[in-house]
Amino acid sequence: MLTPASDAxxxxxxxxxxxxxxxxxxxxxxxxxxxxxxxxxxxxxxxQPGGRPHAEQMALAExxxxxxxADIYVTMEPCAHESSRGPTCSNAxxxxxxxxxxxxxxxxDERTRRxxxxxxxxxxxxxxxxxxxxAARRTMAGFLCRIEKERPxxxxxxxxxxxxxxxxxxxxxxxxxxxxxxxxxxxxxxxSDAILVGAGTAKADRPGLDVRIDGxxxxxxxxxxxxxxPELPGDWLQISEPAAIADLADINWLLIEGGxxxxxxxxxxxxxxxxxxYRAPIIIGGGLPGVADIGLxxxxxxxxxxxxxxxxxxxxxxxxxxxxxx
Amino acid sequence: MLTPASDAxxxxxxxxxxxxxxxxxxxxxxxxxxxxxxxxxxxxxxxQPGGRPHAEQMALAExxxxxxxADIYVTMEPCAHESSRGPTCSNAxxxxxxxxxxxxxxxxDERTRRxxxxxxxxxxxxxxxxxxxxAARRTMAGFLCRIEKERPxxxxxxxxxxxxxxxxxxxxxxxxxxxxxxxxxxxxxxxSDAILVGAGTAKADRPGLDVRIDGxxxxxxxxxxxxxxPELPGDWLQISEPAAIADLADINWLLIEGGxxxxxxxxxxxxxxxxxxYRAPIIIGGGLPGVADIGLxxxxxxxxxxxxxxxxxxxxxxxxxxxxxx
Numbered sequence: 047m048l049t050p051a052s053d054a055x056x057x058x059x060x061x062x063x064x065x066x067x068x069x070x071x072x073x074x075x076x077x078x079x080x081x082x083x084x085x086x087x088x089x090x091x092x093x094q095p096g097g098r099p100h101a102e103q104m105a106l107a108e109x110x111x112x113x114x115x116a117d118i119y120v121t122m123e124p125c126a127h128e129s130s131r132g133p134t135c136s137n138a139x140x141x142x143x144x145x146x147x148x149x150x151x152x153x154x155d156e157r158t159r160r161x162x163x164x165x166x167x168x169x170x171x172x173x174x175x176x177x178x179x180x181a182a183r184r185t186m187a188g189f190l191c192r193i194e195k196e197r198p199x200x201x202x203x204x205x206x207x208x209x210x211x212x213x214x215x216x217x218x219x220x221x222x223x224x225x226x227x228x229x230x231x232x233x234x235x236x237x238s239d240a241i242l243v244g245a246g247t248a249k250a251d252r253p254g255l256d257v258r259i260d261g262x263x264x265x266x267x268x269x270x271x272x273x274x275x276p277e278l279p280g281d282w283l284q285i286s287e288p289a290a291i292a293d294l295a296d297i298n299w300l301l302i303e304g305g306x307x308x309x310x311x312x313x314x315x316x317x318x319x320x321x322x323x324y325r326a327p328i329i330i331g332g333g334l335p336g337v338a339d340i341g342l343x344x345x346x347x348x349x350x351x352x353x354x355x356x357x358x359x360x361x362x363x364x365x366x367x368x369x370x371x372x
Numbered sequence: 373m374l375t376p377a378s379d380a381x382x383x384x385x386x387x388x389x390x391x392x393x394x395x396x397x398x399x400x401x402x403x404x405x406x407x408x409x410x411x412x413x414x415x416x417x418x419x420q421p422g423g424r425p426h427a428e429q430m431a432l433a434e435x436x437x438x439x440x441x442a443d444i445y446v447t448m449e450p451c452a453h454e455s456s457r458g459p460t461c462s463n464a465x466x467x468x469x470x471x472x473x474x475x476x477x478x479x480x481d482e483r484t485r486r487x488x489x490x491x492x493x494x495x496x497x498x499x500x501x502x503x504x505x506x507a508a509r510r511t512m513a514g515f516l517c518r519i520e521k522e523r524p525x526x527x528x529x530x531x532x533x534x535x536x537x538x539x540x541x542x543x544x545x546x547x548x549x550x551x552x553x554x555x556x557x558x559x560x561x562x563x564s565d566a567i568l569v570g571a572g573t574a575k576a577d578r579p580g581l582d583v584r585i586d587g588x589x590x591x592x593x594x595x596x597x598x599x600x601x602p603e604l605p606g607d608w609l610q611i612s613e614p615a616a617i618a619d620l621a622d623i624n625w626l627l628i629e630g631g632x633x634x635x636x637x638x639x640x641x642x643x644x645x646x647x648x649x650y651r652a653p654i655i656i657g658g659g660l661p662g663v664a665d666i667g668l669x670x671x672x673x674x675x676x677x678x679x680x681x682x683x684x685x686x687x688x689x690x691x692x693x694x695x696x697x698x
Binding site for chain 2: 204207208209210214221222314321323326329331332335338339340341342345352353354362364368
């Protein structure tokens with residue numbers, strides 16, 4: 047016996063689609079959309095590379111006439127601001143004559159917030175807002191952070207031993223984690239618009255910050271260095287201090303890959319939103335720590351700042367994800 | 373409807389009882405025993421403080437005449453060697469005329485191994501061996517290690533930040549973990565025969581290595597220092613090198629609480645069987661590492677040595693338990 051799928055089920059499907067756009071939608075949110083008619087998904091869409099077409103337009107193009115009388119699930123309020131690059135999604139939805147529209151979260155941009163759903167409502171289309179909103183805010187955190195905090199959402203990746211070392215005392219770090227964990231770290235690269243390392247790490251490792259996963263090599267993100275290194279390839283961006291990430295255009299998701307001083311400077315500046323801790327079941331002993339001095343004066347001040355939101359086994363290793371406690 | 377309990381269910385109950393003896397049975401194994409008649413537990417026992425009475429004798433005393441025709445579950449083969457301190461458990465069981473005896477694991481001591489079950493068999497009592505044996509070997513690992521490796525089972529405790537620090541750069545470590553984790557660490561003390569710290573830690577902290585849990589304060593273990601400190605109280609034992617733990621009499625379970633050099637010296641000597649990692653969701657940055665140089669020359673050599681066997685949340689903190697990979 048089949049249980050009818052609920053609004054939350056279909057919104058979860060839209061959120062899964064929205065993940066596909068992560069790290070490649072430029073300044074746009076990575077939205078997902080599904081269109082459901084008589085319990086069957088007749089259209090699916092997600093924000094395409096560079097930001098267009100939008101998720102709703104892709105899903106409407108797939109659903110065609112079936113969108114009439116259907117339920118449209120979209121992870122963020124459809125856009126209502128005119129653009130030279132195409133019609134607004136709210137107008138496109140109105141033209142398709144759906145039965146109702148279900149929205150996970152409103153647009154964060156105060157200039158456009160509520161305009162999309164107001165336009166739908168004015169056209170007589172019932173709109174529900176707030177289903178799976180916390181999950182939607184996590185999935186589109188890059189865009190939301192850029193609007194709300196005027197900077198990218200910053201994840202700090204550390205690949206560590208059980209005793210918290212990211213390398214042996216002589217700098218050797220190949221390899222601490224295993225194949226599966228390293229592949230996952232490459233996936234995180236693919237889900238980022240840009241990757242940042244410190245000048246020391248860039249000089250020492252000349253890291254190829256590309257995505258080495260078959261089928262995803264074209265998703266290699268923008269490389270950024272904190273500090274200055276005249277010998278770096280010309281396609282690298284260089285910034286002089288952590289706060290300068292606010293000036294990065296069209297970067298929603300920024301991944302910091304080290305080293306210890308760079309990690310510390312972003313942490314000290316309060317500019318890290320997420321920790322990605324890849325931990326291998328090894329003891330190094332007397333190795334290099336992952337985070338240099340962050341200026342902590344009282345141990346008590348360190349508490350209450352991080353909350354574990356996910357954990358998974360990656361063969362023998364473990365990935366733990368901590369987000370800033372609200 | 374009740375499903376009849378299986379042999380594994382009753383053996384699990386016996387293992388739970390065996391845990392009660394951990395850290396207080398001297399040179400004896402911490403055995404557990406349940407006696408089951410018509411599906412009902414009529415006797416329960418576990419090795420008593422100091423090692424006597426044995427688990428079987430305690431359970432038989434509770435079951436009295438009900439032991440006749442009953443099933444006796446015992447986590448380790450009943451003893452068969454005569455002692456001035458009481459009758460052998462195998463003889464006591466034979467006298468009780470049970471229907472059968474179920475044993476999780478044989479005695480590790482080659483001098484007595486199989487003698488207990490052979491004696492029961494000779495008396496016409498059917499014996500099953502091997503039910504929940506891996507769990508039994510974990511529960512009684514202290515005794516088994518002492519027999520098989522001629523030294524205590526050694527656990528290394530580290531209370532760390534996410535970036536692997538056990539203190540701030542100035543040595544401050546109160547507190548990294550929260551109340552719940554610290555209470556659990558005290559429980560681990562109660563489950564140990566002895567606690568060991570380095571001379572530096574003993575001098576710096578003058579740690580009171582007691583069990584500060586209401587109702588368990590009488591279970592405070594023997595304190596041992598690695599190195600020499602003439603100012604320590606007279607009831608502390610002092611050893612000069614990790615290998616000297618082989619000479620500790622009647623210590624099955626040894627807990628190492630630091631510092632970083634002591635941890636490293638035991639790890640380097642291959643004398644750590646278990647890691648107890650209490651991890652708090654904080655970043656310290658530039659703090660003190662938990663493990664000093666262990667003489668690792670190739671990163672590859674660090675792999676394959678540890679296996680995560682358990683993990684639990686302790687309010688905001690996490691306890692991870694790693695055992696040596698076989």
